[in-house]
Amino acid sequence: MPLSLEEVRRIAELARIGISDAEARAVQGQLNDIFELIGQMQKVNTDGTEPMSHGQDLKLRLREDVVTERDRREQFLSLAPDREQGLYLVPKVIE
Amino acid sequence: MLNASLKELSAALAQKKISSAELTKLFLDRTSKLNGALNAFITVDAEKSLAQARAADGRIAKDDAEPLTGVPVAHKDIFVAKGWRTTCGSKMLSNFVSPYDAHVIGRFNDAGAVILGKTNMDEFAMGSSSETSFYGPVRNPWNPDCVPGGSSGGSAAAVAARMTPAATGTDTGGSIRQPAALSGLSGLKPTYGLVSRYGMIAFASSLDQGGPMAKSAQDLALLLNVMAGFDPNDSTSVERAREDYVRDLEKPLAGLRIGVPKEHFGEGLAADVGKEVEAAFKELEKLGAKRVPISLPNSGLSVPAYYVIAPAEASSNLSRFDGVRYGHRAKEYRDLADMYRRTRAEGFGAEVRRRILIGTYVLSHGYYDAYYIKAQKIRRLIANDFIEAFKRCDLVVGPTSPTVAFKIGAKAADPVQMYLNDIYTIPANLAGLPAMSIPCGFGKGKLPVGLHIVGNYFSEARMLNAAHQYQKATDWHQRAPAGIQP
Numbered sequence: 001m002p003l004s005l006e007e008v009r010r011i012a013e014l015a016r017i018g019i020s021d022a023e024a025r026a027v028q029g030q031l032n033d034i035f036e037l038i039g040q041m042q043k044v045n046t047d048g049t050e051p052m053s054h055g056q057d058l059k060l061r062l063r064e065d066v067v068t069e070r071d072r073r074e075q076f077l078s079l080a081p082d083r084e085q086g087l088y089l090v091p092k093v094i095e
Numbered sequence: 096m097l098n099a100s101l102k103e104l105s106a107a108l109a110q111k112k113i114s115s116a117e118l119t120k121l122f123l124d125r126t127s128k129l130n131g132a133l134n135a136f137i138t139v140d141a142e143k144s145l146a147q148a149r150a151a152d153g154r155i156a157k158d159d160a161e162p163l164t165g166v167p168v169a170h171k172d173i174f175v176a177k178g179w180r181t182t183c184g185s186k187m188l189s190n191f192v193s194p195y196d197a198h199v200i201g202r203f204n205d206a207g208a209v210i211l212g213k214t215n216m217d218e219f220a221m222g223s224s225s226e227t228s229f230y231g232p233v234r235n236p237w238n239p240d241c242v243p244g245g246s247s248g249g250s251a252a253a254v255a256a257r258m259t260p261a262a263t264g265t266d267t268g269g270s271i272r273q274p275a276a277l278s279g280l281s282g283l284k285p286t287y288g289l290v291s292r293y294g295m296i297a298f299a300s301s302l303d304q305g306g307p308m309a310k311s312a313q314d315l316a317l318l319l320n321v322m323a324g325f326d327p328n329d330s331t332s333v334e335r336a337r338e339d340y341v342r343d344l345e346k347p348l349a350g351l352r353i354g355v356p357k358e359h360f361g362e363g364l365a366a367d368v369g370k371e372v373e374a375a376f377k378e379l380e381k382l383g384a385k386r387v388p389i390s391l392p393n394s395g396l397s398v399p400a401y402y403v404i405a406p407a408e409a410s411s412n413l414s415r416f417d418g419v420r421y422g423h424r425a426k427e428y429r430d431l432a433d434m435y436r437r438t439r440a441e442g443f444g445a446e447v448r449r450r451i452l453i454g455t456y457v458l459s460h461g462y463y464d465a466y467y468i469k470a471q472k473i474r475r476l477i478a479n480d481f482i483e484a485f486k487r488c489d490l491v492v493g494p495t496s497p498t499v500a501f502k503i504g505a506k507a508a509d510p511v512q513m514y515l516n517d518i519y520t521i522p523a524n525l526a527g528l529p530a531m532s533i534p535c536g537f538g539k540g541k542l543p544v545g546l547h548i549v550g551n552y553f554s555e556a557r558m559l560n561a562a563h564q565y566q567k568a569t570d571w572h573q574r575a576p577a578g579i580q581p
Contacts, residue, residue, distance in 0.1 A: 003456075008452070011452050011455050011456045011459070012452060014455050015410060015439075015451050015452060015455040016414075016417070016432070016436055017439045017440050017443070017448055017451060017452070018433075018436035018437050018440035019440065027448075027449060027452065030449060030510055031449070031452060031453065031456075033509075033510065033511050034402060034449075034453060034510060034511060034514075035453075036511075037398065037399055037402065037511050037514070038399045038402055038403055038457075038466065039399070040395075040396060040399045041396060041399045041400060041403070041466075041469050041470060041473055042469070043396075044393070044396060044476070046469060046472035046473060046476065049472040049475050049476060050472070051468050051471035051472050051474075052471050052472075052474040052478060052525075053301060053471055054287075054301045054331065054527070055287030055288070055301060055302065055524070055526065055527020056287055056288065056527040056552065060330050060331070061334075063327070072194065075194045076420070079191065079192075079194070079420065079421040080419070080420055080421060081418060081419070081422075081424035082424070088419050088420060090419055090431055090434070091428065091429075091430050091431045091433075092430075092431075093430075093431050
């Protein structure tokens with residue numbers, strides 16, 4: 001089922017990526033080509049097959065809940081586009 | 096020196112025939128001469144490299160050297176390195192100077208290797224041609240009108256043009272092996288979990304794996320000895336005893352069973368590539384290997400399954416680029432949501448945006464089972480195919496890429512055609528298996544052809560053994576591009 005232009009805009013909004021009408025139209029065709037390729041998956045019966053979420057079914061390790069990082073607040077903040085008094089600055093969220 | 100193996104460079108340094116500072120200068124000079132034409136490096140910092148080289152010379156003088164002490168190695172710009180700008184090929188990180196070292200970089204630093212620079216790549220490793228880089232396309236040293244492959248195309252071009260003795264790459268669906276094939280190099284994607292992903296900017300976490308790119312299998316073994324090892328900072332790093340990947344290189348191949356998957360020799364494989372791969376089989380047989388016909392019946396579904404799983408993981412991983420903590424932020428915006436939208440529209444290129452959209456869609460409500468779970472089930476079928484195959488053979492061997500290097504721009508407008516480049520390499524990523532490419536001849540346009548070798552889990556030493564024995568009997572890996580002959 002091909003993606004509508006409205007769906008392309010909705011996905012872009014979910015992904016928080018601004019998209020113009022012209023771009024949405026261009027991307028729509030490409031995405032539909034890609035989903036046609038992906039659609040080949042439906043040809044195979046996978047009933048009873050366990051999904052594989054990771055190379056080799058690794059079990060993730062646990063570790064003690066202790067502090068392992070030292071404080072590098074200033075160093076990390078220095079990379080931020082906008083900061084003030086040791087905090088990251090973003091546009092006003094609450095009026 | 097420009098054509099020397101890592102073993103030869105290591106010996107020359109140990110015998111004080113050349114200092115690390117001189118060697119590093121030699122490769123930096125060659126880089127500054129050739130990079131304008133090839134665009135293999137995004138960042139070069141001669142002062143930093145030479146400071147490391149002088150420190151290495153100090154270690155050599157004190158008899159404190161390891162095999163790679165003083166040897167320059169270039170790193171894909173996906174590995175963060177302290178004090179180095181690390182862009183991942185993106186505008187999003189054009190101003191990002193890393194405050195820490197990736198685990199792999201730390202290991203090379205501890206070994207005394209010299210960081211020669213950061214190599215160009217497809218943006219966020221999303222591509223098979225190194226054309227999606229914000230810093231412009233990389234050119235193939237064998238023919239500058241052609242792509243070097245991708246996404247580790249800068250590393251490939253840098254080694255092929257002898258701008259560096261060796262380089263690192265990362266491989267999510269073929270990004271070490273396909274550029275190695277298209278640029279006439281040897282490249283290895285280790286077993287998933289063998290090389291730490293800490294500080295390797297994430298694309299698809301269940302598939303991403305770092306590995307070495309160099310001229311020969313012997314060089315790869317020396318590099319893997321440095322790169323591989325447990326890292327508590329990577330939750331999927333494998334805890335196992337350290338191995339010496341050089342140890343088995345000289346073993347004879349008598350009795351080696353090489354599985355030939357029929358699915359990798361059908362429609363889509365260019366005749367010139369098929370011919371060179373067939374000649375390589377004959378050479379391996381002369382060395383004592385036996386051919387075993389095998390089948391990987393679900394491998395045809397690897398590209399569709401990959402283009403669900405990889406974008407899904409990417410859409411999640413790349414949500415961190417929001418213009419708040421680091422990287423690009425849009426200049427003008429109305430509110431927080433608008434800042435996100437503009438920052439991400441400006442900071443990401445077209446291919447990255449496209450993959451985030453695919454990933455967002457397949458993970459969205461109502462589509463998760465039909466796409467994501469379905470793809471994970473197919474992933475299991477593909478992994479099971481290999482488990483069956485390895486009951487009958489030791490290595491699975493075939494072509495790395497369906498064609499030799501293509502012209503820059505030839506596939507840029509058609510994502511699906513571009514994605515099909517990785518049809519033979521993706522299955523190993525989905526299964527988590529180690530896989531490598533070595534040069535095995537030249538096809539159309541006198542461009543290199545790669546031989547693909549997949550091994551069972553943690554069988555890197557065996558694969559390197561087979562590759563090294565093949566390279567002792569052939570000289571494809573010693574050929575250098577004519578136009579830039581050192």
